[in-house]
Amino acid sequence: xxxxxxVRMSIFLLTFPVxxxxxxxxxxxxxxxxxxxxxxxRTKSEVRAxxxxxxxxxxxxxxxxxxxxxxxxxxxxxxGIHVIDNSNPSQPRQVAFIAIPGNLDxxxxxxxxxxxxxxxxxxxxxxxxxQVQVKKITEGIFPHRYYGGGFVAAxxxxxxxxxxxxxxxxxxxxxxxxxxxxxxxxNLFLANASGGGSGTGGAxxxxxxxxxxxxxxxxxxxxxxxxxxxLDVFNITxxxxxxxxxxxxxxxxxxxxxxxxxxLFIGSMTGMYIYNVSxxxxxxxxxxxxxVRTCDPVIADNxxxxxxxxxxxxxxxxxxxxxxxxxxxxxxxxxxxxxxxSNPHGLSKDGNxxxxxxxxxxxYNASNVSNLQMVKHxxxxxxxxVIAYNHLALLVAKxxxxxxxxxxxxxxxxxxxxxxxx
Amino acid sequence: MKSAMMWFWVLLPLxxxxxxxxxxxxxRYRVFSGISLQxxxxxxxxxxxxxxxxxxxxxxAGIGAGMDYYRYRAVPVFLSVRKEELFRSRFFGYADAGLxxxxxxxxxKKPFAVKNTFQPGVYAETGAGMHLASRGxxxxxxxAGYGIRSLKEIAVYPVFNSPDPSEHTTITYRHTFHRVNIRxxxxxxxx
Numbered sequence: 001x002x003x004x005x006x007v008r009m010s011i012f013l014l015t016f017p018v019x020x021x022x023x024x025x026x027x028x029x030x031x032x033x034x035x036x037x038x039x040x041x042r043t044k045s046e047v048r049a050x051x052x053x054x055x056x057x058x059x060x061x062x063x064x065x066x067x068x069x070x071x072x073x074x075x076x077x078x079x080g081i082h083v084i085d086n087s088n089p090s091q092p093r094q095v096a097f098i099a100i101p102g103n104l105d106x107x108x109x110x111x112x113x114x115x116x117x118x119x120x121x122x123x124x125x126x127x128x129x130x131q132v133q134v135k136k137i138t139e140g141i142f143p144h145r146y147y148g149g150g151f152v153a154a155x156x157x158x159x160x161x162x163x164x165x166x167x168x169x170x171x172x173x174x175x176x177x178x179x180x181x182x183x184x185x186x187n188l189f190l191a192n193a194s195g196g197g198s199g200t201g202g203a204x205x206x207x208x209x210x211x212x213x214x215x216x217x218x219x220x221x222x223x224x225x226x227x228x229x230x231l232d233v234f235n236i237t238x239x240x241x242x243x244x245x246x247x248x249x250x251x252x253x254x255x256x257x258x259x260x261x262x263x264l265f266i267g268s269m270t271g272m273y274i275y276n277v278s279x280x281x282x283x284x285x286x287x288x289x290x291x292v293r294t295c296d297p298v299i300a301d302n303x304x305x306x307x308x309x310x311x312x313x314x315x316x317x318x319x320x321x322x323x324x325x326x327x328x329x330x331x332x333x334x335x336x337x338x339x340x341x342s343n344p345h346g347l348s349k350d351g352n353x354x355x356x357x358x359x360x361x362x363x364y365n366a367s368n369v370s371n372l373q374m375v376k377h378x379x380x381x382x383x384x385x386v387i388a389y390n391h392l393a394l395l396v397a398k399x400x401x402x403x404x405x406x407x408x409x410x411x412x413x414x415x416x417x418x419x420x421x422x
Numbered sequence: 423m424k425s426a427m428m429w430f431w432v433l434l435p436l437x438x439x440x441x442x443x444x445x446x447x448x449x450r451y452r453v454f455s456g457i458s459l460q461x462x463x464x465x466x467x468x469x470x471x472x473x474x475x476x477x478x479x480x481x482x483a484g485i486g487a488g489m490d491y492y493r494y495r496a497v498p499v500f501l502s503v504r505k506e507e508l509f510r511s512r513f514f515g516y517a518d519a520g521l522x523x524x525x526x527x528x529x530x531k532k533p534f535a536v537k538n539t540f541q542p543g544v545y546a547e548t549g550a551g552m553h554l555a556s557r558g559x560x561x562x563x564x565x566a567g568y569g570i571r572s573l574k575e576i577a578v579y580p581v582f583n584s585p586d587p588s589e590h591t592t593i594t595y596r597h598t599f600h601r602v603n604i605r606x607x608x609x610x611x612x613x
C-alpha cells in the first residue's frame with residue numbers, strides 16, 4: 001500500500017507539470033495615459049495677417065524674456081509675445097499679446113522688435129505696443145525650425161498655427177504594443193525653448209536686454225541670430241528693414257548667444273565659442289572652450305565667462321555644474337573653477353552678484369570667482385531664465401514671471417508675480 | 423538577509439514546537455514550512471512559505487506568508503485550507519488565497535522610468551499532495567499545485583523632445599502570472 005501510494009504520488013508529481021503546461025502563462029496588459037498635441041495648420045498669409053497686438057491673455061508656457069525700457073517682452077512658447085508694462089515692478093501689467101505662431105526668440109532695438117516665426121524673421125514696429133505693425137518678414141532664416149515634433153512646422157505655404165492638446169489613454173498587450181516608452185510618440189512642441197534674444201545693457205541704450213538663453217543678440221546696429229549651426233548677421237541701421245549681410249558656420253548644436261563689448265559668446269552643446277565682431281558684418285572666431293556634451297547657456301563680464309551645464313533631454317549628458325572661465329586669453333579661455341549644481345538653466349550677473357536658475361534661484365557673491373559665496377537660495381520654483389538688472393531680478397519660472405528686489409542683499413524679496421494660467 | 427529569512431521560515435516549526443503547551447480543545451495546531459520550485463512561462467523560480475493552522479477532523483485552516491521570487495519579488499499573505507486523507511489515503515488537497523505584496527529589487531524596476539511603483543495583487547494556488555513520511559509529530563510532505571499571482575506596476579517616463587521638462591508619460595502594467603509549483607514541506611502538529 002505504501003509502495004503503491006508512493007508510485008501514485010510520483011506519477012502525479014511527474015505528470016502534473018506536463019498537464020498544466022498549457023495553463024502556464026505570463027500575461028501583461030499596459031495602459032498608457034499620455035498627452036499629445038495635434039497641429040493645426042494655417043496658410044502663411046493668414047498667419048501673417050494676424051500678427052498684431054491683441055488683448056492681453058493669460059500666460060500658458062513662458063519662455064524667453066526681453067526687457068526694453070519699462071516694458072517686458074515675455075515669449076509664450078510657440079504662440080507669441082506678451083507685452084508687460086513694468087513701470088511699477090511691484091504691479092506689472094499685461095497690456096497686449098502679439099500672436100506669432102512658432103515664436104521662441106526676440107530682440108528689441110528702439111521701437112522695433114525682431115522675432116522668429118518658425119523659419120522666418122519678423123520685424124515689428126512696436127512704437128505703440130498696443131498696435132504693432134509688421135514691417136518686414138525675412139523668410140528661411142532659421143531652417144532648423146522647418147520640422148517640429150515630426151511635423152512640418154513651416155513649409156512653403158503652411159505653418160503650424162497652434163497645437164491642440166489631447167489627453168489619451170491606450171490599453172494594449174505589453175508585447176507587440178508600444179513596448180514601453182520607446183514606442184510612444186509624443187508629438188509635442190518644437191525645438192526646445194533654449195536660446196533667446198539679448199542685447200547690451202545701459203539705461204539710455206535703445207537696445208534692451210535679453211536673457212542668457214537667447215538666440216538673438218543686438219550689437220552695433222547689427223542683429224545676430226544663431227540657428228543650430230550658423231550665425232546670421234543682419235544690418236539693422238534701418239531698424240525696419242533688416243538686411244542679411246552674411247552667415248557664418250560655427251559648429252553643431254548651437255544654443256545661445258550673449259553679446260559683451262565687441263564679442264559674442266556663443267554656447268553650444270559641446271563648448272563655448274568666442275567671436276570678435278570688431279567688423280560687425282564679419283564675425284571671426286577668436287577662441288573656444290570645450291566641455292562635455294550638454295546644454296550650456298553662457299554669460300560674460302570683463303574678465304570671466306560663466307557657463308551652466310545641465311543634463312536631461314534634449315541636452316543628453318549627465319553633467320550639472322557651473323563653469324567659470326578666465327578670459328585673459330580669448331584664444332584659449334581657461335577653466336578657473338567648477339561648481340556642482342542640481343540642473344542649472346539660465347543665469348545673469350549684475351556687478352559682483354551672479355544669479356543662477358538652479359533648484360529655484362541661487363544668488364552668489366562672485367567677487368572672488370574661485371570662491372563663490374551663496375547669498376540667497378529661493379527654492380520651490382522651476383526656473384528657466386533670469387535677468388538681473390538695476391536691483392531687479394526678473395525670473396521666468398514654469399508657473400509664471402517673478403520679480404525680486406535685491407537692492408538690499410540681506411533682504412531679497414519677491415515683489416510681484418504674473419502667474420501662468422491653470 | 424535572504425539566508426536569514428530562509429532559515430527563519432524553515433526553522434519556524436521548531437520555534438513553534440518549543441512553545442508547545444497542552445491543548446484541551448479538539449482543535450490542534452499545525453505548522454507547515456515549505457520550499458517550492460515555480461515554473462512559469464517567463465522564468466523558473468522558487469518560493470518559500472510557512473503556514474500556521476488549526477486542524478479538526480481532517481480539515482486544516484490557517485494563515486500563511488512567504489517569499490515569492492518569480493519575476494518580481496513579493497511576499498504572499500494568504501488563507502490556507504486543506505483536506506487531508508483524501509480517499510482515505512495519504513493524499514491531501516489544498517487551496518490558498520490572499521494577497522501578494524511586491525517587494526521588488528532595483529534590478530527588477532524599469533530602467534528608464536523616473537518613478538516606478540508596485541501595488542499588491544491577488545495570490546491564489548490550489549493543488550494536491552501527499553504525506554511522504556512522519557515521525558512523532560513531524561511529517562514530510564510533497565505537493566504540486568497551480569497558482570496565479572497578479573500585481574500592478576506604475577512607471578513614469580520623461581517625454582523625449584518636450585520643451586517642458588516636467589512633461590511625463592505614465593504607463594500602468596497589470597501583470598498576471600500563471601505557474602506550476604512543486605513543493606517540499608515539513609510539518610509539525612500540536613498535541
